[in-house]
Amino acid sequence: MTVSTAEMAQARVRADAEARAPLLEVAGLTRRYGARIGCADIGFDLWPGEVLGVVGESGSGKSTLLACLAGHLAPDAGRVLWRDRDGRARDVLAIPEPERRLLARTDWAFVRQNPRDGLRMGVSAGGNIGERLMAGGARHYGRIRGAAADWLARVEIDAGRIDDTPRAFSGGMQQRLQIARNLVSGPRLVLMDEPTGGLDVSVQARLLDLLRGLVREMGLSAIVVTHDLAVARLLAHRLMVMKDGRVVETGLTDQVLDDPQHAYTQLLVSSALRL
Amino acid sequence: MTPDDADYTFAYLDEATKRMIRRAVLKAVAIPGYQTPFASREMPMPYGWGTGGVQLTAACLTPDDVLKVIDQGADDTTNAVSIRAFFAKVAGVATTESTREATIIQTRHRIPETPLTEDQIMVFQVPIPEPLRFLEPRETETRRMHALADYGLMQVRLYEDVARHGAVTLAYAYPVRVAGRYVMDPSPIPRFDNPKLDRSPALMLFGAGREQRIYALPPWTRVESLDFEDHPFEASKPDRPCALCGAEDSYLDEVIVDDAGGRMFVCSDTDHCANRRAAGAQASAP
Amino acid sequence: MTRAVSERPAGAGMIAVRAVAKRFTLHNQGGAVIEALRGAALDVRAGECVALTGASGAGKSTLMRMIWGDYRIGAGSIRVAGVELAGADPRTVLALRRDRIGHVSQFLRVVPRVPARDVVAEPLLALGAPREAARARAEALLARLNIPPALWGLSPTTFSGGEQQRVNVARGFVHPFPVLLLDEPTASLDGANRATVLDLIREAKARGAAILGIFHDADARAQVCDRDVDVGAFRP
Numbered sequence: 001m002t003v004s005t006a007e008m009a010q011a012r013v014r015a016d017a018e019a020r021a022p023l024l025e026v027a028g029l030t031r032r033y034g035a036r037i038g039c040a041d042i043g044f045d046l047w048p049g050e051v052l053g054v055v056g057e058s059g060s061g062k063s064t065l066l067a068c069l070a071g072h073l074a075p076d077a078g079r080v081l082w083r084d085r086d087g088r089a090r091d092v093l094a095i096p097e098p099e100r101r102l103l104a105r106t107d108w109a110f111v112r113q114n115p116r117d118g119l120r121m122g123v124s125a126g127g128n129i130g131e132r133l134m135a136g137g138a139r140h141y142g143r144i145r146g147a148a149a150d151w152l153a154r155v156e157i158d159a160g161r162i163d164d165t166p167r168a169f170s171g172g173m174q175q176r177l178q179i180a181r182n183l184v185s186g187p188r189l190v191l192m193d194e195p196t197g198g199l200d201v202s203v204q205a206r207l208l209d210l211l212r213g214l215v216r217e218m219g220l221s222a223i224v225v226t227h228d229l230a231v232a233r234l235l236a237h238r239l240m241v242m243k244d245g246r247v248v249e250t251g252l253t254d255q256v257l258d259d260p261q262h263a264y265t266q267l268l269v270s271s272a273l274r275l
Numbered sequence: 276m277t278p279d280d281a282d283y284t285f286a287y288l289d290e291a292t293k294r295m296i297r298r299a300v301l302k303a304v305a306i307p308g309y310q311t312p313f314a315s316r317e318m319p320m321p322y323g324w325g326t327g328g329v330q331l332t333a334a335c336l337t338p339d340d341v342l343k344v345i346d347q348g349a350d351d352t353t354n355a356v357s358i359r360a361f362f363a364k365v366a367g368v369a370t371t372e373s374t375r376e377a378t379i380i381q382t383r384h385r386i387p388e389t390p391l392t393e394d395q396i397m398v399f400q401v402p403i404p405e406p407l408r409f410l411e412p413r414e415t416e417t418r419r420m421h422a423l424a425d426y427g428l429m430q431v432r433l434y435e436d437v438a439r440h441g442a443v444t445l446a447y448a449y450p451v452r453v454a455g456r457y458v459m460d461p462s463p464i465p466r467f468d469n470p471k472l473d474r475s476p477a478l479m480l481f482g483a484g485r486e487q488r489i490y491a492l493p494p495w496t497r498v499e500s501l502d503f504e505d506h507p508f509e510a511s512k513p514d515r516p517c518a519l520c521g522a523e524d525s526y527l528d529e530v531i532v533d534d535a536g537g538r539m540f541v542c543s544d545t546d547h548c549a550n551r552r553a554a555g556a557q558a559s560a561p
Numbered sequence: 562m563t564r565a566v567s568e569r570p571a572g573a574g575m576i577a578v579r580a581v582a583k584r585f586t587l588h589n590q591g592g593a594v595i596e597a598l599r600g601a602a603l604d605v606r607a608g609e610c611v612a613l614t615g616a617s618g619a620g621k622s623t624l625m626r627m628i629w630g631d632y633r634i635g636a637g638s639i640r641v642a643g644v645e646l647a648g649a650d651p652r653t654v655l656a657l658r659r660d661r662i663g664h665v666s667q668f669l670r671v672v673p674r675v676p677a678r679d680v681v682a683e684p685l686l687a688l689g690a691p692r693e694a695a696r697a698r699a700e701a702l703l704a705r706l707n708i709p710p711a712l713w714g715l716s717p718t719t720f721s722g723g724e725q726q727r728v729n730v731a732r733g734f735v736h737p738f739p740v741l742l743l744d745e746p747t748a749s750l751d752g753a754n755r756a757t758v759l760d761l762i763r764e765a766k767a768r769g770a771a772i773l774g775i776f777h778d779a780d781a782r783a784q785v786c787d788r789d790v791d792v793g794a795f796r797p
């Protein structure tokens with residue numbers, strides 16, 4: 001873990017820089033709840049190393065979109081193409097369940113707003129981090145534990161807490177543990193649902209810094225759903241603004257925030273307390 | 276069978292039920308380690324007393340079979356005696372306490388010390404067939420986990436044990452992987468018995484009456500106890516010889532012998548212990 | 562990322578602005594339309610420093626922001642290092658910023674608890690530089706700009722205005738970018754630090770950087786700028 005992580009990340013950053021195809025291609029993604037629209041006709045490309053922010057108010061459809069991408073919800077229409085490690089485009093919505101689950105515990109990660117939903121609260125921090133490795137076939141206790149300790153350090157949790165359960169952790173620590181649990185398998189795509197929501201402001205800043213560093217060092221691609229424009233500003237390269245289930249504006253993050261074109265985006269930006 | 280008993284179907288269950296159970300057994304044998312549902316019947320005994328095992332035994336018995344029933348390794352405990360008497364009455368089959376003579380052995384919590392043969396069937400009584408039950412309570416989810424061989428969580432459970440205690444502490448019902456595919460609960464046998472499951476020449480059938488599941492290990496099936504490369508599985512037993520026959524290599528029960536807290540360790544397999552003593556073995560003087 | 566392939570026509574500058582217009586439509590204020598610029602044009606060549614001048618509100622910052630890419634280009638063309646920014650997709654703009662443009666803004670926008678040395682080193686890390694080398698370069702620049710070492714490990718959000726401004730300058734000059742955009746780089750600086758910043762600008766010019774700046778400080782402008790472009794001429 002220790003020697004290769006930096007080299008692997010460097011190799012990946014180089015590979016991503018030369019990437020000629022998006023990691024994820026989404027087109028016409030639609031999900032209805034009866035007559036009501038969850039999200040409609042969503043389309044975008046996500047390139048390797050890119051962080052896409054999805055902003056909008058509660059009920060704008062951003063969490064529905066994320067759930068459809070993650071496979072937690074079945075969309076009614078649309079297509080999601082995923083470029084696998086061999087460069088092949090796979091239709092995520094059509095691949096068999098075993099393969100999709102394999103993807104979900106190797107190449108994809110999902111960070112939930114409430115760490116209690118994303119952690120096993122009765123399992124130690126080390127066990128939480130090790131689960132993806134063990135699910136992937138790791139059977140060497142010492143190496144699993146070594147990787148867990150390494151990741152605790154990377155998310156700034158004292159290694160002495162490795163055998164404590166997350167119940168004994170603060171909210172910020174729980175969220176960092178959830179991130180470690182997700183990133184230990186070296187995923188290429190991370191989906192995050194309000195990753196800093198529910199945290200104190202001081203804790204938020206620490207988490208944002210951590211996420212920025214990990215995104216850069218691991219060459220991660222990420223889709224971050226947030227209603228917090230300040231979080232979007234600091235994390236996302238690119239923004240998608242959603243309202244009533246549809247995308248109303250999209251573009252470079254500071255373009256969208258500093259020179260919003262759509263009436264709704266202007267309202268959203270002018271309503272923010274401080275940016 | 277005496278003429279008086281002719282009103283009973285052979286071995287208590289009606290033929291249609293036995294056929295249903297045999298079909299489940301065939302499916303279970305075809306998919307080693309997979310929990311096959313079956314329509315468990317009410318038996319004249321409470322759940323937890325071996326209703327699953329009794330139904331399997333009833334479905335497998337032929338008039339020529341010789342039945343042995345053990346409970347915690349012993350032939351002379353209430354449950355073992357009752358089930359043996361039950362089948363002697365409703366099937367008229369011969370019964371035995373000898374592992375070598377038996378063709379079908381119904382068991383709770385043990386596998387005999389005497390090596391089994393290809394001519395024998397082991398029938399295990401199973402309280403909880405789902406090895407993932409205490410990790411994931413939702414049956415819908417555990418079934419999906421089996422279907423997708425998604426067993427990371429089971430390994431997490433072992434990881435937690437090693438992290439807390441330095442070793443896997445499960446003393447019984449130690450989970451196994453069958454033929455490299457399904458993770459299976461071997462029933463509450465001591466982990467000492469797990470190696471006896473691996474490539475056993477006897478057919479092993481597992482029945483859970485309350486939970487309505489049958490699963491099986493066909494003869495010679497590969498059965499691995501889950502472990503870590505650097506914390507390999509160990510079949511453990513009390514580190515002393517049997518106080519009666521002196522056996523060093525058999526599983527021992529701890530028996531309280533007086534009101535002063537005196538105790539002794541003796542073979543849990545009573546047939547094995549008796550055979551050894553009959554052949555002249557004895558414990559060396561303490 | 563898309564490489565900023567140079568497609569610069571002969572004679573055009575590293576920064577080439579042609580017939581650029583910008584208007585703002587304020588949807589939430591009755592759809593009011595504000596015409597900010599029309600017919601803006603300028604060139605900045607390698608080794609040259611050009612000042613944007615004009616009264617407050619003339620559109621200096623608006624033009625600067627379109628060149629940096631955080632305002633959309635209403636009409637016309639802006640090429641930086643040969644890359645067309647009008648209608649460019651975000652990846653192109655980000656790649657251009659990362660590889661080609663050093664930017665010193667008036668505002669320091671950073672994650673609150675990140676230490677000053679890492680804020681300054683970030684453009685180098687984004688280019689794939691090793692962490693230690695990037696930090697060393699950042700510290701050298703902070704030292705040159707008289708930020709005491711005791712502050713390097715602290716977040717600049719707690720710094721004074723002048724200190725924040727110098728952190729911003731350091732961030733813009735940490736890598737030898739071929740294009741520099743400077744928005745009031747000497748504002749709120751005392752004499753010694755102001756002189757250091759002007760030296761940095763001279764050095765950048767000498768190595769061939771194309772520099773576009775806004776300087777309220779007329780003396781500073783006179784010292785480093787080769788010519789002025791009056792943005793007032795582009796008022797609609």
